[in-house]
Amino acid sequence: MEVMTCGGLIFNKCSKYKVFVKNTSSSSLSHPYSMESRLAAELVHFLVTVIEELITCGLSHSYTNGGSQNDKGLVIGLWNPAKFFTYTHVPEDSTSSFQYRTHLFQSSSAEIKSLASDPKNAVIFAYIGDSIYMYKNFSIWQNKSSSISLLYKGISSSFGKIAFDYVSNNIYWCDPLLQWIAMKPAYNLNHTIYKVILQKDLNYPEGLALDPVNRFMFFSDNGPNPRIERVSLDGQDRETIVFVGLIKVIALSVDISNKKLYWTDYGKHTMEVSNYDGSSRRVIKLINFGFMADLVYYQGILHLVSSRQKGVYGFNVISGLQLYGRTLNFGQPYAIAVYDAETVRTYKDPCNTMACGQLCINAKSGPRCLCAEGFKLASDGRNCAGYNDCQNVYLSTIHDK
Structure with a gap:
């Protein structure tokens, strides 16, 4: 306790x-x-x-070392001006409480492109501009953060998504122009410690969703032949699961309990679902909200944001019935995430047993040590060694015991 x-x-x-x-x-x-x-x-x-x-x-809704089991809501990233907008409860229908808080950014022109949350540590991850930031000691109710840290800088100008592995505490992102998917330890502030885990035969990866419990990553590749693929969290065991009837899939989300994959197709104006292997695919609803920037699944409801309509909407995943819709007069929404500590508190991290020097991924076969770009795994299978061209010497990273 x-x-x-x-x-x-x-x-x-x-x-x-x-x-x-x-x-x-x-x-x-x-x-x-x-x-x-x-x-x-x-x-x-x-x-x-x-x-x-x-x-x-200030304990009513602010926490110093982690989220609260009662702290639940939606976090939305707005443009023009840039701000976090939070609903202090997750809406279920039009009768729900739509109490909200807003938090303006210092730079009103910042572009919040994607969000991910780690409520158990009271953290919001945000892809803004060309960088990924960590907002610590975040509170849904106060909608503010006591400190901001830069995790990674150098993502190309695009709309690739980020996703958080809440079992092993890794952050993943798509870079459509560099044509890769990369990851890094979410709580390691060393910008050079990251790993490109997927690059071969990628054209324009954009949508991204993780199932850390079943150790899957799903992504969309919006190249000449649009498709949705599934891989293990380390980039192995790659499989194309949907490749027919797609135009531009920007946002993905998963229902871990029922092993369902959801997505929006901007080109077809559809909201769709399939099993994890691509089977039983169906259209949930035809929607005409313009640019459907992002969506997230939560307890039988798909929450979607449209930047063109400046709105957030909720749909029943079975019937496609619209449960609620709200116009946001504070800016254009481009990103959405659920903030609920209760759903991520019961998982143990297998990587805790590995003592990896740089990176650990909970792969299909179990926890696996990897090394950042420019390093290679040492003979012990845990630590990393790299070559420094400037000093003409080998470098190594040793995990502190």
């Missing part, structure tokens, strides 16, 4: 505002009133203290 403290109060992070104990001095018990009066007085004093501490410490 995870707890957090503030001013002597101890809170259960898995239960909203639940207080377990308050340290009180022995002198507070030596009160001249009756037992009942003393207890009542202590209770009132205690509740007042709780409220004061909550206000002072």
Whole structure:
């Protein structure tokens, strides 16, 4: 059980505002009133203290070392001006609460192209411009971050998506113009530690979705022969699963429990679904929202954003019925992510047993150590060695034991 403290109060992070104990001095018990009066007085004093501490410490919806099981919502990336827009609950239909918060960027011209979330660590990952950033200590309710870190810089000018492996804590991205898919440890701020895991026979990779539990990656290649492919998280075991009747698939999402793959085809104006192997494919709905920039699956609903219509919409994945639609008058939405700590807290990372020097991927065959670009795996299968042309010497990285 995870707890957090503030001013002597101890809170259960898995239960909203639940207080377990308050340290009180022995002198507070030596009160001249009756037992009942003393207890009542202590209770009132205690509740007042709780409220004061909550206000002072900002614990109502802000967390210092991870998300809350009760912190759920949608995070949307807007352009013109650039901002994070969050719904403080995940909408289910038109009667849902659409309370929201906004957080303006310092640069109003920033282009938020893709989002991914790690609520268990209170983090939002954002692909902005040519870089991937990590927003730490993020809160759906306050919609702000106490610090921002640059993870990677140098993505070509395009609309490739990012995705987060919440089991092994790796971030993946598509680079359509460089024609590759790459990854890096999400919490390693060394920009040079990244790995291109897929490049052969790629034309224009854009859409990206991960199933870290079943160890699959899905991506769309919008080249001359558009297709959707499935590979293991290390880029191996590659298989084309959909290759007929596609024009331009920009966004993908997965239902891990039922092993379903969802996508929007911008060229056909369709929202579609298939099994993980491409079978049982069907059109969920024909939609005409212009540029369908992004979508995300969550508990039987597909949430979609349209930059042209400046809207966010929810659709039932079985019937295609539109459950809600909201116009966003604050900017153009290009990215959307679900923020729900409850769905990612129960998985153990197999890479914790590997002690890899640079990178670890939970591949189909199990956890596997890899090395960043410019390095090769050493003979021990864990550490990495590279060649420095400037100094004409070999370099190595050794994992600290």
